[in-house]
Amino acid sequence: xxxxxxxxxxxxxxxxxxxxxxxxxxxxxxxxxxxxxxxxxxxxxxxxxxxxxxxxxxxxxxxxxxxxxxxxxxxxxxxxxxxxxxxxxxxxxxxxxxxxxxxxxxxxxxxxxxxxxxxxxxxxxxxxxxxxxxxxxxxxxxxxxxxxxxxxxxxxxxxxxxxxxxxxxxxxxxxxxxxxxxxxxxxxxxxxxxxxxxxxxxxxxxxxxxxxxxxxxxxxxxxxxxxxxxxxxxxxxxxxxxxxxxxxxxxxxxxxxxxxxxxxxxxxxxxxxxxxxxxxxxxxxxxxxxxxxxxxxxxxxxxxxxxxxxx
Amino acid sequence: xxxxxxxxxxxxxxxxxxxxxxxxxxxxxxxxxxxxxxxxxxxxxxxxxxxxxxxxxxxxxxxxxxxxxxxxxxxxxxxxxxxxxxxxxxxxxxxxxxxxxxxxxxxxxxxxxxxxxxxxxxxxxxxxxxxxxxxxxxxxxxxxxxxxxxxxxxxxxxxxxxxxxxxxxxxxxxxxxxxxxxxxxxxxxxxxxxxxxxxxxxxxxxxxxxxxxxxxxxxxxxxxxxxxxxxxxxxxxxxxxxxxxxxxxxxxxxxxxxxxxxxxxxxxxxxxxxxxxxxxxxxxxxxxxxxxxxxxxxxxxxxxxxxxxxx
Numbered sequence: 001x002x003x004x005x006x007x008x009x010x011x012x013x014x015x016x017x018x019x020x021x022x023x024x025x026x027x028x029x030x031x032x033x034x035x036x037x038x039x040x041x042x043x044x045x046x047x048x049x050x051x052x053x054x055x056x057x058x059x060x061x062x063x064x065x066x067x068x069x070x071x072x073x074x075x076x077x078x079x080x081x082x083x084x085x086x087x088x089x090x091x092x093x094x095x096x097x098x099x100x101x102x103x104x105x106x107x108x109x110x111x112x113x114x115x116x117x118x119x120x121x122x123x124x125x126x127x128x129x130x131x132x133x134x135x136x137x138x139x140x141x142x143x144x145x146x147x148x149x150x151x152x153x154x155x156x157x158x159x160x161x162x163x164x165x166x167x168x169x170x171x172x173x174x175x176x177x178x179x180x181x182x183x184x185x186x187x188x189x190x191x192x193x194x195x196x197x198x199x200x201x202x203x204x205x206x207x208x209x210x211x212x213x214x215x216x217x218x219x220x221x222x223x224x225x226x227x228x229x230x231x232x233x234x235x236x237x238x239x240x241x242x243x244x245x246x247x248x249x250x251x252x253x254x255x256x257x258x259x260x261x262x263x264x265x266x267x268x269x270x271x272x273x274x275x276x277x278x279x280x281x282x283x284x285x286x287x288x289x290x291x292x293x294x295x296x297x298x299x300x301x302x303x304x305x306x307x308x309x310x311x
Numbered sequence: 312x313x314x315x316x317x318x319x320x321x322x323x324x325x326x327x328x329x330x331x332x333x334x335x336x337x338x339x340x341x342x343x344x345x346x347x348x349x350x351x352x353x354x355x356x357x358x359x360x361x362x363x364x365x366x367x368x369x370x371x372x373x374x375x376x377x378x379x380x381x382x383x384x385x386x387x388x389x390x391x392x393x394x395x396x397x398x399x400x401x402x403x404x405x406x407x408x409x410x411x412x413x414x415x416x417x418x419x420x421x422x423x424x425x426x427x428x429x430x431x432x433x434x435x436x437x438x439x440x441x442x443x444x445x446x447x448x449x450x451x452x453x454x455x456x457x458x459x460x461x462x463x464x465x466x467x468x469x470x471x472x473x474x475x476x477x478x479x480x481x482x483x484x485x486x487x488x489x490x491x492x493x494x495x496x497x498x499x500x501x502x503x504x505x506x507x508x509x510x511x512x513x514x515x516x517x518x519x520x521x522x523x524x525x526x527x528x529x530x531x532x533x534x535x536x537x538x539x540x541x542x543x544x545x546x547x548x549x550x551x552x553x554x555x556x557x558x559x560x561x562x563x564x565x566x567x568x569x570x571x572x573x574x575x576x577x578x579x580x581x582x583x584x585x586x587x588x589x590x591x592x593x594x595x596x597x598x599x600x601x602x603x604x605x606x607x608x609x610x611x612x613x614x615x616x617x618x619x620x621x622x
Contacts, residue, residue: 006403007396007399007400007403008399011392011395011396011399011566012392012396014392014566015391015392015566018526018528018562018566019526019527019528020526020527020528021527022527023525023526023527024525026362027525027526029356030356030358030362031525031526033352033355033356034352034356034391035391035392037348037349037351037352037355038348038391038393039392039393039396040348041344041345041348042393042396042397042400043396043400044344044348045340045341045344045345046400047341047397047400048397048400048401048603049397049398049401049418051337051341052388052393052394052397053385056382056384056385056388057384059370059373059374059384060373060374060377060382060383060384061374062370062371062373062374063370063371063372063373063374063375063376063377064374064375064377065374066371066374066375071367071371072371073367073368073370073371074364074367077363077367080326080345080346080349081322081323081325081326081346081350082349082350082353082363083363084322085318085322085323085350085353085354086353086358086359086360086363087360088318088319088322089318089353089354089357089358089359090359090360092317092318107360214334214335214338214342215329215330215331215334215338215342216330216331216332216333216334217329217330217331251329255322255325255326255329292359
């Protein structure tokens with residue numbers, strides 16, 4: 001940088017200070033910072049008019065491909081790591097003693113508010129596929145500090161089917177296939193049948209595909225099982241579990257792999273209904289340890305719908 | 312800032328460095344800077360998941376209201392000063408002697424590539440309105456350094472009608488009403504009939520209206536006449552002229568007022584066809600003085616269309 005600024009140093013403050021007195025304080029903070037960073041970005045790279053207009057058309061294209069059940073901007077944010085970062089800012093828990101509960105990662109765009117409660121031991125597989133590897137998944141939820149079991153925690157599980165599609169995306173799947181909510185028993189235990197997860201590509205027919213291609217990155221996500229674990233007294237955990245053998249662990253297109261979420265599927269021979277066994281235990285932190293105990297999880301556009309809708 | 316970062320300091324570099332070797336170098340620079348600034352913004356304001364999701368839905372809504380002739384992202388960029396900034400970065404000319412030509416400002420979303428050439432002395436008013444104030448506009452284009460007239464410069468003028476609507480926006484206007492291209496004569500002179508411009512509001516029925524309302528800002532633009540002035544040997548000037556009496560000069564919703572673009576309309580009594588007179592002279596700089604002589608002006612989405620289309 002030269003001592004003499006090449007461009008009007010008063011311009012960015014002028015734009016920010018144009019906000020009127022009725023701007024809510026939090027909006028003033030957020031928009032002021034956002035405008036400053038966008039301006040700094042433009043100056044830093046000396047963004048040309050043609051490049052800017054490419055960006056304009058790119059942003060317009062995000063909304064144009066979005067539908068009530070396709071949230072392309074959510075996906076773009078995932079691809080640039082923003083959802084992961086926002087999740088870390090909101091939910092990272094480290095106590096003064098250095099204790100942390102099971103990791104949180106991003107919700108992703110496929111959670112549904114409509115998953116039904118099921119009984120412990122039930123299967124979430126409503127529409128079996130021949131290549132689905134049925135897994136007996138089980139584990140225990142305990143308090144991060146006391147190690148005591150947490151009864152009555154709700155585990156909400158969702159996963160893509162063995163064809164790598166979620167129920168929303170696949171007219172062959174019935175609503176809530178591979179979705180379900182389960183409540184831990186008095187010993188903090190849960191158990192159910194699900195599938196070994198299947199790796200899949202982000203949809204590449206829209207702006208996220210354009211961006212990934214430009215960045216010479218893979219659109220693949222490692223195979224994963226989504227979980228949302230809630231309890232009235234404990235900080236909610238939203239995370240994803242990844243098989244340790246997955247080839248995409250190091251290049252997840254949405255930056256959502258953490259070491260404590262990599263799990264081992266083992267062969268199961270004592271159950272005619274399952275060929276694999278997954279033990280997965282969770283530790284939760286009391287709400288008082290959460291940096292933003294009142295912060296809501298991200299509510300995706302699906303929240304607007306009373307029931308699942310097919311594309 | 313505490314010495315110990317609260318969040319993983321390796322995350323942003325990890326996301327940026329995920330770009331593969333086939334990423335074009337300029338894309339790597341632009342996207343790397345953009346990702347860094349978006350992450351820095353999120354950390355600076357500790358963006359919550361709910362706030363982030365509001366932003367996601369806002370960005371989706373930009374594309375959803377856009378059409379081939381409504382470019383809402385262009386408008387949003389104008390509202391946050393980004394088009395003005397990109398214009399300054401691309402086009403600011405100051406010679407070592409401190410000379411600058413007539414100011415450039417933003418193109419805006421209403422330029423059309425289809426304006427017809429007209430003869431000097433013609434009117435651009437194809438569809439007169441009773442409250443339109445016809446203006447005899449004239450002036451001279453000269454070289455910034457030599458003061459010599461520039462013959463053969465092309466002035467492309469466009470303006471909203473007296474009802475504050477452009478031809479694109481108004482089914483009552485014929486294509487290219489209040490648009491035209493004129494070539495300066497051997498003395499560098501131009502002259503034509505146009506309207507005194509009319510102030511108007513940005514459309515507030517979309518995301519730009521939501522944003523302006525949140526920022527407690529006026530959606531008004533001061534009245535203006537758009538010009539694009541080109542010549543093979545000189546740096547293109549795109550600008551806008553504002554009547555000195557306009558009440559919105561200090562609160563332009565798109566930050567495009569510069570002092571040398573504020574002009575005086577005077578009464579005209581010697582011409583039955585016009586009631587106002589506007590003299591406006593322009594100085595141009597040779598292309599060698601332009602910081603990016605090969606940079607193209609922003610090409611709006613209208614460029615995609617071979618002829619004007621009505622909404």
